[in-house]
Amino acid sequence: MNIKNLDLTIDEISMLQLGDSFFPTGMYTTSSGLEALFYNKRIKSKEQISEFISVCLKYQLGPADCTALSNSHKAAQSSDLKTIIEIDDLLFSMKLVKEIREASTRSGTQLLNCVLSFINETPTSENIYNKDNNSSKSVISSYFDAIKSKDAHGVYPIALGLASNVLNITRERACMLLLYGFTVSIVGAALRLGMFPHFEGQQIIHSLKPVILEVIKKNIDRAHSKMWQFSPGIDILQISHERMDSKMFIT
Amino acid sequence: MNHKRIPRIGIGGPVGSGKTMLIEQFVPLLSQKGYKTAIISNDVVSKIDADRMRKNLASERGLLPESLVIGLATGGCPHTAVREDPSMNISVVEEIEAKHNTDLDLIIIESGGDNITTTFSPALADYFIYIIDVSSGDKYPRKRGLGIENCDLLVINKIDIAPYIGADLKVMENDAKVVRKNKPYVFVNCKTGQGVQEVAEHIIKDVLFEEPPKTVINKTA
Ligand SMILES: Nc1nc2c(ncn2[C@@H]2O[C@H](COP(=O)(O)OP(=O)(O)OP(=O)(O)O)[C@@H](O)[C@H]2O)c(=O)[nH]1
Ligand SMILES: [Mg+2]
Numbered sequence: 001m002n003i004k005n006l007d008l009t010i011d012e013i014s015m016l017q018l019g020d021s022f023f024p025t026g027m028y029t030t031s032s033g034l035e036a037l038f039y040n041k042r043i044k045s046k047e048q049i050s051e052f053i054s055v056c057l058k059y060q061l062g063p064a065d066c067t068a069l070s071n072s073h074k075a076a077q078s079s080d081l082k083t084i085i086e087i088d089d090l091l092f093s094m095k096l097v098k099e100i101r102e103a104s105t106r107s108g109t110q111l112l113n114c115v116l117s118f119i120n121e122t123p124t125s126e127n128i129y130n131k132d133n134n135s136s137k138s139v140i141s142s143y144f145d146a147i148k149s150k151d152a153h154g155v156y157p158i159a160l161g162l163a164s165n166v167l168n169i170t171r172e173r174a175c176m177l178l179l180y181g182f183t184v185s186i187v188g189a190a191l192r193l194g195m196f197p198h199f200e201g202q203q204i205i206h207s208l209k210p211v212i213l214e215v216i217k218k219n220i221d222r223a224h225s226k227m228w229q230f231s232p233g234i235d236i237l238q239i240s241h242e243r244m245d246s247k248m249f250i251t
Numbered sequence: 252m253n254h255k256r257i258p259r260i261g262i263g264g265p266v267g268s269g270k271t272m273l274i275e276q277f278v279p280l281l282s283q284k285g286y287k288t289a290i291i292s293n294d295v296v297s298k299i300d301a302d303r304m305r306k307n308l309a310s311e312r313g314l315l316p317e318s319l320v321i322g323l324a325t326g327g328c329p330h331t332a333v334r335e336d337p338s339m340n341i342s343v344v345e346e347i348e349a350k351h352n353t354d355l356d357l358i359i360i361e362s363g364g365d366n367i368t369t370t371f372s373p374a375l376a377d378y379f380i381y382i383i384d385v386s387s388g389d390k391y392p393r394k395r396g397l398g399i400e401n402c403d404l405l406v407i408n409k410i411d412i413a414p415y416i417g418a419d420l421k422v423m424e425n426d427a428k429v430v431r432k433n434k435p436y437v438f439v440n441c442k443t444g445q446g447v448q449e450v451a452e453h454i455i456k457d458v459l460f461e462e463p464p465k466t467v468i469n470k471t472a
Pocket of ligand 2: 270271272300361
């Protein structure tokens, strides 16, 4: 094959990198309440797990996380830190379960930390904690500083939006990364709970591809002022999971 | 703000080898010398260990605040949580550092019980203690494994039960010497505290570099 005609870019490889479950964000520590459903024996079949993920995508991640990511990606293109912080705060307030909020900000902060370590602006204890010298900073560094000074929370979707922007991953694709990553992390959790064998896991992921696309279409152009999430059944379940004594997953 | 990394010790070892008990034994020794510690416990299926340490060390003895004994679930991946993706642990460590960088001397991270290939990411821990016990016989440490070979300090626990297992401590000692070249190892009994003083001394010398406790430095400064 002629290298010159190779229809591939570095940006696409970056997308694989951020989308890989090997990328260190600690997402494998959460099950979003699936573990509680499993121990309560309320979910047994492959279809029910698929349904659970689908509900999370449509009523939690889509209209909240996906919209937040999309708008923060846009705001990052015009270096609009103020709007980014506003969306960050809004999304944080929509995460009703403490441990999910915490897990999201921890994943987000570490995602930024990692990306900053390879895009030249390596964070060092000097430039993170020293607030002088702010002028020429990119928006992703400024957001990271805001997290460190507690002016922002650092929820994962915003971090992913800014990381995608800096790595030239489009808004659409960034949304896809978010929803796909979530799907994989829940399927991974189900596998580790021994709910089904590995091929079934891939079948579930495959069957959810149209849902992922549909959720992106519905939510990518939503204004952040119109963000919502509504899945009280899942909220209650996640809260009860938070209180479980014996558990493998943070939530 | 002068933000200095607080030294961190990672403690790994097979399920039930005595990681939690070792911490319960050496924290009071460090505390006697004025060193302030925080503990993060990565449990595999519960927060029993974190709850036990919080009760024993914080609530009952007041050696550290209750909020500085933190339990973390690892999604069934205890080795991932301290090696290839330590994100959650690092986040918690950084949260502690941001709040306590003037008074805290040491952060202790207990890994979930795991197999003998566990190692800690250097991004997470500065010093790595690996603890095995004699209950599976004297074939360890001869069997090697990354943890046993590479750790900064190898602790061999439960020497009190060696006679019942038929484990020969002399054999374990010789093998430890061979496998670890010149790196240190200590025999302990975490039930009685025998040998734990030596572990504390290693920590003070090799992790804290014999610096006085921060609260003492800050008082005289
Ligand atoms: N006889 C004897 N028992 C010990 C000793 N040290 C620990 N134990 C016992 O071994 C068991 C496990 O000790 P832990 O400290 O919980 O071990 P751990 O490595 O933290 O266990 P996990 O975190 O669950 O992997 C407990 O029942 C302790 O009482 C020892 O030196 N001698
Ligand atoms: Mg333990």
